[in-house]
Amino acid sequence: MTGDTHYDLEILAELAEGLLDAATALQVREHLAVCDPCGESLADLAAVREVLSATPTPAMPMGVALRIDRALAAEAESFRGGGVGLVEAPAWDDIMRDAPWERTSLPEPELEPVTRLGVVGDDGTVIPAKRRKAARRPRWAMPVAAAGVLAAVVGGTVVTSGVLSAPGAERPAPTAPAVIAAGQGYKLTDSNWNYTEQELSGSLLDYIGPAQIVDAKDMSAGVKLEQCVQQVSAKVGKSPFAVDQGLYNGQDANIMVFWQNQKKNSVRVHVVGLQCENLRKPALASWN
Amino acid sequence: MARAAVSDADLLTRHIAGDPHAFSEIVKRHRDRMWAVALRTLGDPDEAADAVQDAFVSAYRKADSFRGEAAVTTWLHRIVVNACLDRMRRKSVRPVADDELVEAAERDTPVLDQTAEREVSMEVSAALKLLPADQRAALVLVDMMGYSVEDAAQVLEVPSGTVKSRCARGRAKLAPILSHLRNRSDLSRVSSAKGAELRDG
Known part of the structure; x- marks a missing residue:
């Protein structure tokens, strides 16, 4: 195979992996010695390995890690037949949550079976994670706080799940009815979280669910935000159910979350800047 | 601890x-x-x-x-x-033709202003998506995660030769799509496995 004919990439890749029989390998090598295009192809193949090995792989996002911890806690719970010895009273709120007569009075989606995470003290008591103050926190505060919560959950999966779902343990925040301003129709929060592209395509409940609920009336830019929400709503054809004030890749941003398919917990996310400009192509994410 | x-x-x-x-x-x-x-x-x-x-x-x-x-x-x-x-x-996932591969890789390249590293990462993701499942799994383990062919063979429960040939065929399909990334100076040289080691101490 000389002259105008060349070996295809697959043969060259097999040569590089030592998969060719000796005779064929020799033939290809002889050709490579005189054929520049095939040499280039071989270099392209080497580059694939190089590019793949140099592609950074991100760490597991906090939201996914928490989700897995919850799933394993639930697994431990069912395995142990309901957290015997840890829960003083049955978690009636959780047990009856799906009862048909309970349904009508429940505001969704705040009543997802997501317990507000707390920190388990040395004596086994649960200290609920603190509500954040309305004042803007330093930007590093959230990851640190979240890491603390995660460590507690990882260290004591069973304990946290058992105790936290008990009605005796104080379960603040997300289950409390959201403060919804008249005519606003959505929950406005101020997580101040710096969202990444990846987080915005994952589950947003972990970020927005526990965030501080704020009232647009208390904000200097409240009217402007309200107008922006209306503007985006008009484009989408419906109102968002959650709007979170945070950042996107370091830039101030409002994250507007619209139901795409509520049964499947799928949501559509619009990320707009302070001037109501789109910062990111609207895309789907989940809410579970 | x-x-x-x-x-x-x-x-x-x-x-x-x-x-x-x-x-x-x-x-x-x-x-x-x-x-x-x-x-x-x-x-x-x-x-x-x-x-x-x-x-x-x-x-x-x-x-x-x-x-x-x-x-x-x-x-x-x-x-x-x-x-x-x-x-x-x-x-x-259906197998795709070569020209489709290139087209899709171009289409999936992010238009937003993102760091070069992120762009490369997106491009690699898009390209990998177009490979058959077995080739993709082999390349992820061997080329991306840096496992030996033998370790990958144990994970995938196939002979080492099969892993090698899946890698070879996968690389042959990716070469035309990723060749423009050759010798990119802004590409991080730290492989994922090494990165994790560095991070975790």
């Missing part, structure tokens, strides 16, 4: 014996690597999150089926990779 000295196999034994914290420790140790494998194999964070969750729950349940003939990490990888392959099969 005293736990740091405990081996994965010991942790698994403790978990089977009823230690409620042992499995969490295993998860904590390996979740980043499992995430990386799932994310690169599936190319979609939602799917990857579901696959890794399914895998860890499944490992939790069938811990006593671990025979100890392989490392715990190999066993975990196998469960994660199988969870990913199951998902891909359910979606029945």
Whole structure:
């Protein structure tokens, strides 16, 4: 195979992996010695390995890690037949949550079976994670706080799940009815979280669910935000159910979350800047 | 922490014996690597999150089926990779032609102003997505995660030669799409496995 004919990439890749029989390998090598295009192809193949090995792989996002911890806690719970010895009273709120007569009075989606995470003290008591103050926190505060919560959950999966779902343990925040301003129709929060592209395509409940609920009336830019929400709503054809004030890749941003398919917990996310400009192509994410 | 000295196999034994914290420790140790494998194999964070969750729950349940003939990490990888392959099969990805590959890679290249590293990462993801599942899984383990062909063969439960040939065919398909990234000076030289080592100390 000389002259105008060349070996295809697959043969060259097999040569590089030592998969060719000796005779064929020799033939290809002889050709490579005189054929520049095939040499280039071989270099392209080497580059694939190089590019793949140099592609950074991100760490597991906090939201996914928490989700897995919850799933394993639930697994431990069912395995142990309901957290015997840890829960003083049955978690009636959780047990009856799906009862048909309970349904009508429940505001969704705040009543997802997501317990507000707390920190388990040395004596086994649960200290609920603190509500954040309305004042803007330093930007590093959230990851640190979240890491603390995660460590507690990882260290004591069973304990946290058992105790936290008990009605005796104080379960603040997300289950409390959201403060919804008249005519606003959505929950406005101020997580101040710096969202990444990846987080915005994952589950947003972990970020927005526990965030501080704020009232647009208390904000200097409240009217402007309200107008922006209306503007985006008009484009989408419906109102968002959650709007979170945070950042996107370091830039101030409002994250507007619209139901795409509520049964499947799928949501559509619009990320707009302070001037109501789109910062990111609207895309789907989940809410579970 | 005293736990740091405990081996994965010991942790698994403790978990089977009823230690409620042992499995969490295993998860904590390996979740980043499992995430990386799932994310690169599936190319979609939602799917990857579901696959890794399914895998860890499944490992939790069938811990006593671990025979100890392989490392715990190999066993975990196998469960994660199988969870990913199951998902891909359910979606029945059809094989694509070469020109489609190039087109799709161009289409999936982000238009937003993103760092070069992120762009490369997106491009690689998009390209990998177009490979058949078995080739993708082999390339993720060997070329991206830096495992030896033998380790990958154990994870995938196929002979080493099969892993080599899947890698070769996968690379041959990716070469035309990724060749323009050759000798990019802004490309990070730190491989994922090395990066994790550096980070985790």
